Amino acid sequence: MHLDADVLEVVGLSLEVSLSAVLIAAIIGMPAGAALALWRFRGRQPVVVLITALMGLPPVLLGLIVYLMLSRSGPLGVLGLLYTPAAMIIAQTLLVLPIVVALSQRVIAGMWEEYAELMQSLNVRGWRLIATMLYEARFALMTVGLAAFGRAIAEVGAVMIVGGNINHATRVMTTAIALETSRGNLALAVALGVVLLLLALVVNAGVHIIARISGEKDMVSA
Amino acid sequence: MSARKCLLSVLGVFMGLLATLIAATETRAGETIILQSTTSTQNSGLLDYLLPKFTRKTGIAVKVVAVGTGQALKNAARGDGDVVLVHARALEDAFMRAGFGALRRDVMYNDFVIVCPEDDPAGIKGLKDAAVALRKIAETKTRFVSRGDDSGTHKKEMELWRAARIDPRKESGSWYLEAGRGMGATLNMAAAMGACTLTDRATWIAHNNRGDLTIVVEGDARLFNPYGVILVNPKRHPHVKEKAARAFIDWLTGPEGQRLIAAYRMKGRQLFFPMRLKRDKSVGHESNARK
Numbered sequence: 001m002h003l004d005a006d007v008l009e010v011v012g013l014s015l016e017v018s019l020s021a022v023l024i025a026a027i028i029g030m031p032a033g034a035a036l037a038l039w040r041f042r043g044r045q046p047v048v049v050l051i052t053a054l055m056g057l058p059p060v061l062l063g064l065i066v067y068l069m070l071s072r073s074g075p076l077g078v079l080g081l082l083y084t085p086a087a088m089i090i091a092q093t094l095l096v097l098p099i100v101v102a103l104s105q106r107v108i109a110g111m112w113e114e115y116a117e118l119m120q121s122l123n124v125r126g127w128r129l130i131a132t133m134l135y136e137a138r139f140a141l142m143t144v145g146l147a148a149f150g151r152a153i154a155e156v157g158a159v160m161i162v163g164g165n166i167n168h169a170t171r172v173m174t175t176a177i178a179l180e181t182s183r184g185n186l187a188l189a190v191a192l193g194v195v196l197l198l199l200a201l202v203v204n205a206g207v208h209i210i211a212r213i214s215g216e217k218d219m220v221s222a
Numbered sequence: 223m224s225a226r227k228c229l230l231s232v233l234g235v236f237m238g239l240l241a242t243l244i245a246a247t248e249t250r251a252g253e254t255i256i257l258q259s260t261t262s263t264q265n266s267g268l269l270d271y272l273l274p275k276f277t278r279k280t281g282i283a284v285k286v287v288a289v290g291t292g293q294a295l296k297n298a299a300r301g302d303g304d305v306v307l308v309h310a311r312a313l314e315d316a317f318m319r320a321g322f323g324a325l326r327r328d329v330m331y332n333d334f335v336i337v338c339p340e341d342d343p344a345g346i347k348g349l350k351d352a353a354v355a356l357r358k359i360a361e362t363k364t365r366f367v368s369r370g371d372d373s374g375t376h377k378k379e380m381e382l383w384r385a386a387r388i389d390p391r392k393e394s395g396s397w398y399l400e401a402g403r404g405m406g407a408t409l410n411m412a413a414a415m416g417a418c419t420l421t422d423r424a425t426w427i428a429h430n431n432r433g434d435l436t437i438v439v440e441g442d443a444r445l446f447n448p449y450g451v452i453l454v455n456p457k458r459h460p461h462v463k464e465k466a467a468r469a470f471i472d473w474l475t476g477p478e479g480q481r482l483i484a485a486y487r488m489k490g491r492q493l494f495f496p497m498r499l500k501r502d503k504s505v506g507h508e509s510n511a512r513k
Contacts, residue, residue: 182407182410
């Protein structure tokens with residue numbers, strides 16, 4: 001691997017895959033988490049326990065399940081998605097979804113104590129309640145997104161199996177590190193690891209800065 | 223921003239994302255085939271050297287999934303690949319017999335070597351009989367890292383243990399260690415713990431983290447390591463891109479591919495010997511004592 005264009009390509013794909021996965025998981029998982037926190041329905045508690053347990057799902061197991069689904073001999077084989085970035089996004093979305101749901105549920109449940117009276121007096125309920133609470137919790141939810149992003153970008157087991165670590169197609173930071181390690185190029189592997197770390201740092205710092213600026217604006221307008 | 227506006231914008235982002243996703247999955251101009259291959263062809267850099275030349279000539283892109291021979295054949299049997307390039311003749315023949323392959327051709331060869339720490343803890347340096355060497359490793363309880371992953375190298379190793387009439391798996395976890403990993407990772411482990419292992423010569427030469435490991439046994443005829451290329455059977459898996467896959471197989475086993483295989487050098491050494499440009503068929507003819 002050359003430490004220039006190839007690395008940029010790998011970094012780009014890592015970001016594309018993991019950010020897409022987090023975005024999709026957020027779109028599905030945050031409303032679901034809010035629903036778990038705000039709605040009272042039968043079987044809610046078992047669902048919360050199950051989702052919390054799924055937070056610890058080993059990526060390699062998830063990768064295997066997605067592989068069996070997307071394999072040409074699997075139920076979704078006709079889509080031809082195996083060994084594409086789309087397969088990697090699917091695997092990582094499923095990987096971080098439990099994290100997004102469980103953490104969102106906790107965030108919203110924590111805020112509910114503060115907002116319950118107001119919302120009930122305004123008679124906000126159902127889907128509107130979820131949308132409103134998600135909006136009110138947006139900065140805390142950014143942290144949820146970051147936690148999910150951290151898990152996705154650092155994960156190697158699932159993307160290795162469903163992506164195949166194909167050069168110029170599905171090679172991401174973590175699988176590149178695994179490959180260079182197996183080639184005995186330990187210095188290069190560590191260098192890639194440092195790039196990965198810097199990347200996570202930049203994304204985290206970026207989100208914090210955005211949260212801070214928007215937070216200040218809100219205070220001014222309030 | 224009202225909650226509704228917020229939802230709408232989120233929806234917009236989602237649709238945009240879906241569009242990029244679909245665009246990303248569509249293959250770009252030109253045909254693409256998937257090659258299920260082994261870690262040795264990837265870790266040695268051979269495929270990185272060969273494939274761009276094939277793509278430039280034909281416009282067919284080749285995506286490589288590098289796993290052990292056993293896994294490569296299993297993936298291909300499920301239809302997750304168009305072509306297979308592996309090195310375990312018995313497994314390849316079984317694959318063909320089961321009807322998963324439509325065509326198999328010899329491509330190239332090199333040989334396996336047994337590597338141990340420099341101080342030769344098993345006392346096998348220079349032995350010409352690989353089975354005798356393994357028996358001595360077992361007798362001296364010298365640590366030995368096995369691939370343990372059903373790869374071509376692992377199959378060869380088990381064949382040699384059988385020839386030595388020893389079942390090392392009884393000792394698994396004591397001196398016999400089953401790594402369950404690729405060749406490069408196994409070499410890393412052997413180097414780190416001062417153990418012996420069996421490796422193909424290509425990965426060995428290309429590897430950059432050998433520690434004080436050195437070749438102690440080479441040249442046994444049983445250490446011959448031939449590679450075969452197989453077309454996944456389109457009758458079994460209709461989505462196989464037969465035309466492009468055949469073009470690749472013809473090129474790899476034809477004069478141009480064979481010449482390039484012979485020309486490939488790593489650290490000034492030839493790693494693979496083409497099977498269809500008949501010249502010198504003896505194995506281990508290229509002495510590889512570490513200088």
